[in-house]
Amino acid sequence: MEMSRRGARTRRRYLIVKIEPANTDLAVDSLETILLGAITRLWGAEGLAKINPKLIYLDKRRQLAVVRVDAEGVERARLAFELFPRVAPIVVRVVRVTGTVRKALRIIKSTPVSET
Amino acid sequence: MRQAFDACVVVTGHESDEELLRKLCGKLIELGYKGAAFTTTNVRRLNELKLAIKRLSSEVELDLVLRLELEEMPPGRAKKILAKYRRFIELISMAPKTRHTLAFASRDRRIDILYVAPTSSPPLYRGDWRYISSTDKLVELRVYPLMTATDTYSLARVLRSYMKLVKRAPQRMLGHFLLSSGAGSPRYLCTPHSLKALAHSLGFPDPGFSKVIERVTINRDKIRGLIPVPGVRVVHGNESERRED
Numbered sequence: 619m620e621m622s623r624r625g626a627r628t629r630r631r632y633l634i635v636k637i638e639p640a641n642t643d644l645a646v647d648s649l650e651t652i653l654l655g656a657i658t659r660l661w662g663a664e665g666l667a668k669i670n671p672k673l674i675y676l677d678k679r680r681q682l683a684v685v686r687v688d689a690e691g692v693e694r695a696r697l698a699f700e701l702f703p704r705v706a707p708i709v710v711r712v713v714r715v716t717g718t719v720r721k722a723l724r725i726i727k728s729t730p731v732s733e734t
Numbered sequence: 735m736r737q738a739f740d741a742c743v744v745v746t747g748h749e750s751d752e753e754l755l756r757k758l759c760g761k762l763i764e765l766g767y768k769g770a771a772f773t774t775t776n777v778r779r780l781n782e783l784k785l786a787i788k789r790l791s792s793e794v795e796l797d798l799v800l801r802l803e804l805e806e807m808p809p810g811r812a813k814k815i816l817a818k819y820r821r822f823i824e825l826i827s828m829a830p831k832t833r834h835t836l837a838f839a840s841r842d843r844r845i846d847i848l849y850v851a852p853t854s855s856p857p858l859y860r861g862d863w864r865y866i867s868s869t870d871k872l873v874e875l876r877v878y879p880l881m882t883a884t885d886t887y888s889l890a891r892v893l894r895s896y897m898k899l900v901k902r903a904p905q906r907m908l909g910h911f912l913l914s915s916g917a918g919s920p921r922y923l924c925t926p927h928s929l930k931a932l933a934h935s936l937g938f939p940d941p942g943f944s945k946v947i948e949r950v951t952i953n954r955d956k957i958r959g960l961i962p963v964p965g966v967r968v969v970h971g972n973e974s975e976r977r978e979d
Contacts, residue, residue, distance in 0.1 A: 638921075659886055693931040700928035701880045701889075704921050711765075711925060 629689035632674075632722040634714040635699065637681045644708070646676050653685060653710065656702040661694055669695050674719065677726050682713075684722045738926035739943045740770040741825070741847070742801070742876060742914035745783060752786050754919075759794045761920035769797030769947070771825055771914075775805050777815060780823070799950050801825035803849065809838040816844045824953050825946075827874065832856060840865040846949055847912065849874045850899060852892040863904055872945055873907075875899070876916030877924050877932065900937050912942035 637644065650673045657666050669691030675684040687695045692715055699710045716722040743758055755772065762770050774783055780802065787798045802823045804812050812828065812835075820826065827847035830836040833856045839848050840862040848871055850858070858866075858873075866873065875896050883889035900911065913933050917923045929941040955961045960968050 659889065693934065696925075696928050697931045697935060700924045700931075701877070703883065704881050705884075709921060712927070 630686055631689050631692045632716045632719050633685045633687060633692070633695060633712050634716065634722055634725055635683050635685055636711050636713045637683065638709040638711065640681050644676070644678070646673060649673060649676060649683060649708075652702075652706070652708065653699070656710070657695060657698040660698040660701055665691075665694060665698075669698075671695060675723065675726070679731050680726060680729055682726050682729065684719065684726065686719070735766055735926040735930075735943075736768070737943045737947060738765075738767045738769075739797070739947055740767055740915050740917075740923070740926075741872075741874065741912055741942075741946045742773050742827075742849075742916045743770050743923070744878075744916060744918040745772045745774050746776075746918060752790070755786055755790055756794075757920050758917075758923070759790060759796055759798070761923050762796060763794065765923060765925050767796065767926060769799065769950075771799040771801040771946075771950075773801040773803050773827070775803045777802065777819065780819065784822070797947075797950075799824045801827060801847075804828040804839075804845075806831040806835055809835065812838065813842075816842070820844045821957060824950050824957070830855065836862065840871065841869070843869040845869075845871065846953070847872045847874050847946075849876070852879045852895045858899065858902070860904075863907055866910060867907060870949075871910065872912040872942060872949065873899075873903075873910055874912045874914060875936070876914055877929065878916030878918075878922060881922055881924075896936055908938040909945070910942075911936075911938045912946055914941075 653671055653673060654666065657669055657671060661669065668688065670688045672686045673683060674686050677683065696712045699712055702710065714725060716725065740762060745755070772783060772787060774780065780800070784800050787800055791798045800823055802819060804815060804826065806829065816826065825846050826844060827849050828839040828845050829849040829851055830839045831851070831854050836856050836858070839845050848866065850873060879892045880889060883892055913929045915922060915924050933939070933941045952961065962968065
C-alpha cells in the first residue's frame with residue numbers, strides 16, 4: 619500500500635454535498651455513518667483509507683454539507699455517493715468541489731435557503 | 735459540463751404524464767444536463783409521448799429526444815417495427831437477451847444503440863464488434879442497476895459484468911461505449927460528473943455524450959429529409975446564392 623512520503627503535505631479537496639430530500643432531520647453522526655457506508659459499499663476498506671473522508675460542516679437549513687477527502691479520492695468519493703442505493707432514506711449528491719474549506723463555506727453561505 | 739446528455743431516462747407506460755416529465759426536466763437542468771432522451775418500450779404511447787416532448791421542448795431549456803427501446807423479440811417483428819417507426823423516432827435502441835437477437839441488433843443499421851443488460855445479456859463476439867464498428871453503433875451501460883443493487887454482492891456482480899464487457903472489447907471500440915442513468919424518476923438521476931467518473935473507473939475515456947448528440951443530429955437530418963441516403967446531404971443555398979449561380 620502506497621503512503622505519502624514523510625513530511626509531505628497531504629493534498630485535500632472539499633466536496634460540497636447536497637442532501638435530498640429537503641427537510642431531512644439529520645444528525646452529524648448519522649450523516650457521517652451514511653457517507654462512510656456508501657464508500658465502504660463500493661470501494662471497501664482500502665478505498666476508505668485512500669479517500670479518507672471526514673464530515674467537517676453540516677448546514678441543516680440549506681441541506682448542504684462539506685466533506686473533506688484526499689485529492690486522489692475525489693472521483694471515487696463522487697462515484698460512491700452517487701451509486702449509493704436510492705432506497706436509502708437520503709440521497710447525497712456532490713454539487714461542487716473546492717480546494718479550500720474557506721471557499722466551500724463561502725459557497726454554502728451564499729446559497730439561498732429556498733434554492734436547496 | 736458543456737455537452738452533458740442523458741441518453742436514457744425511462745418513461746414507463748403509466749407515468750408518461752406531463753407532470754412527471756416536467757419534474758424530470760427540472761432535475762436534469764439542476765444537475766447540469768443540456769439534453770436527455772425519454773425512453774419508452776411501448777410503441778402505442780409513442781405519439782402521445784412525442785407530443786408531450788414537443789410541448790415541453792418549448793418550455794424548458796433542454797434538448798429533448800424521443801427514444802424507442804425494442805425489447806427481446808424475434809428479428810422479424812423488430813424489422814416490422816423499425817420499418818414503421820424509424821422515420822419518426824430520433825433514437826432507437828435494442829436490449830437483446832439471446833445470441834440470435836444480439837447478432838441482428840448489431841447488424842441492423844437502423845438501430846442506434848445496443849443496450850447491454852448487466853447479467854442477462856449474451857456476450858459480444860468479434861463479429862458483433864465488427865458490425866457495431868461498421869454501422870457506428872453505441873453500446874450502452876446504465877447506472878440504474880448499480881443503484882438498485884440491494885447488497886454488496888449483487889453490486890459486485892453488476893460491476894463485474896460491466897468490467898468484463900469493457901475488458902473484452904477491442905481497444906478501438908472503447909469510444910463506442912455510452913453511459914446513461916436509466917432513471918425512471920428524478921431520484922435515480924445522476925450527475926454528469928459521476929457518469930464521467932464511472933466511465934474512467936470502468937476503463938473507457940468518456941461517457942459518450944458527444945457521440946450520442948452527433949447521432950441525434952444525424953437522425954434529425956434524416957427525418958427532415960436532408961440525408962436521403964447514407965453519404966448524401968441536401969444543402970439548401972439561400973436565394974442570393976442561387977441568383978449568382
